[in-house]
Amino acid sequence: MADQVLGVAMNGVTGRMGYRQHLTRSILALRDAGGVELPDGTRVVPEPVLVGRSERKLQEIAARHGIAKWTTDLDSVLSDDGIGVYFDAQITHAREDAVRAAIAAGKHVYTEKPTAGTFDAALELAKLAHAAGVKNGVVQDKLFLPGLLKLRRLVDSGFFGRILSIRGEFGYWVFEGDWQPAQRPSWNYRAEDGGGIVLDMFPHWHYVLEHLFGSVRAVTARAVTHLPQRWSETGQPYAATADDAAYAIFELDGGPIAQINSSWCVRVDRGELVEFHVDGTEGSAVAGLHHCRVQHRSMTPKAVWDPDGDDTIPYRSQWATVPDNTEFTNGFRAQWELFLRHVCADTPFPHDLFSGARGLQMAEAGLRSSHSGDRVEIEEVELG
Incomplete structure (x- = not known):
């Protein structure tokens, strides 16, 4: 069986944590290493698509790292069938609506925490993801x-x-x-x-x-x-x-x-x-x-x-x-590897939106x- 390329929309990676830990030290490192090996011996190669509010910052990061796609239009990313995973590292108050939209679009979701501004909202996101049947995860890096x-x-x-x-x-x-x-x-x-x-x-x-x-x-x-x-x-x-x-x-x-x-x-x-x-x-x-x-x-x-x-x-x-x-x-990379295997091979992943809701x-x-x-x-x- 052939290896697969998985489009990963990354929202908020112009910030320090999103850029250093999630983009460069995780997704780009995995891409450059030839992807993540799956249980059947094939590999999944993550291909990032940058999303954010600043055209200048996105363009600079994309040029620096050889990333083909970037956009300030989240809706265009969520409607793209070539993107399977949505990742969110935005500031907290912007995260809930974006994650909700990604779930509605049928994307698998991986997000920083807290996942929402309140426990009720975080629990609702977990229930929405469960009902939609999308894989979901929360960064629990430590x-x-x-x-x-x-x-x-x-x-x-x-x-x-x-x-x-x-x-x-x-x-x-x-x-x-x-x-x-x-x-x-x-x-x-x-x-x-x-x-x-x-x-x-x-x-x-x-x-x-x-x-x-x-x-x-x-x-x-x-x-x-x-x-x-x-x-x-x-x-x-x-x-x-x-x-x-x-x-x-x-x-x-x-x-x-x-x-x-x-x-x-x-x-x-x-x-x-x-x-x-x-x-x-x-x-x-x-x-x-x-x-x-x-x-x-x-x-x-x-x-x-x-x-x-x-x-x-x-x-x-x-x-x-x-x-x-x-x-x-790297701890962030290690959890990304587990999540990508979860998405592509249905391996166990306990760090889900429900776990994130319990944290809130x-x-x-x-x-x-x-x-x-x-x-x-x-x-x-x-x-x-």
Whole structure:
């Protein structure tokens, strides 16, 4: 059987994440490598078609990478029978309508998160895709990075015994934009534009917790705006109306408790920008996006509290490093490969729009908890 070319409409790849991770390091890398091998031995070669609002940017990217087709007309792409997949990396408030239109046009859909502005809207998208019979997926990239793949290896091996708790620390200082340019776009800090760290990061924490440790059953959270004023890309001050930090406790199936701090107002004193510390009856691990360290029960030193003298124990040196034991590919590319196989060979793909909707459900529960001060239980939802 012959190899096949699959047209992939890519909307929003003029932005940093869409361009670097999805276009150049995933789709173009796969195209240049001869495509993705399918179970029957044939290959599917993705051919990108660029979609966006800026003719200049699209034309520049297309010329730089030898991409034949680009357009600012989304409708023309969705009506093109030569395009089988629609991908969306737009800003959040523009995503829902475009994904809905792609589903109605019968395109398979792969999208960044959050998939919509509300849980109800995200759940509706999942139901529409299910009813239309189109393959669908949501980017859940952190699961495919080396540190969490090593953590998955430990979980699957039973290394931890009974898992007791997970502590996550994420964040860094995002400059306000006055004396030094901000390294994130200003819309991220305006609630009216879909900004906020809860909507941005809680969907990530949801799929990490769900796929590695168990379903989230309740959340207690406090979301705050530490910096009420920031400066835009043009140097103009604006009111930062979205939350820029969130402190949350998640209760998981089976009893583990996860505590995760998320902040764009914190200076980094850890090995990586995000780390997860997992404690179990038989062992513990600290995993970032790239590295993972462990301490087994049999190698755990006896710590003694002594406030009257210096603590000279080199705690971090008493942990062992989990070896790579394999070559890790780019996490975004790895998930693209799985999704393309799902589209072309119907292989399993659990990271669908329904999973993305559950991430938004947890984010909204966190915001309700923050507003009310209450612990909020998360109800089970069904797709059908």
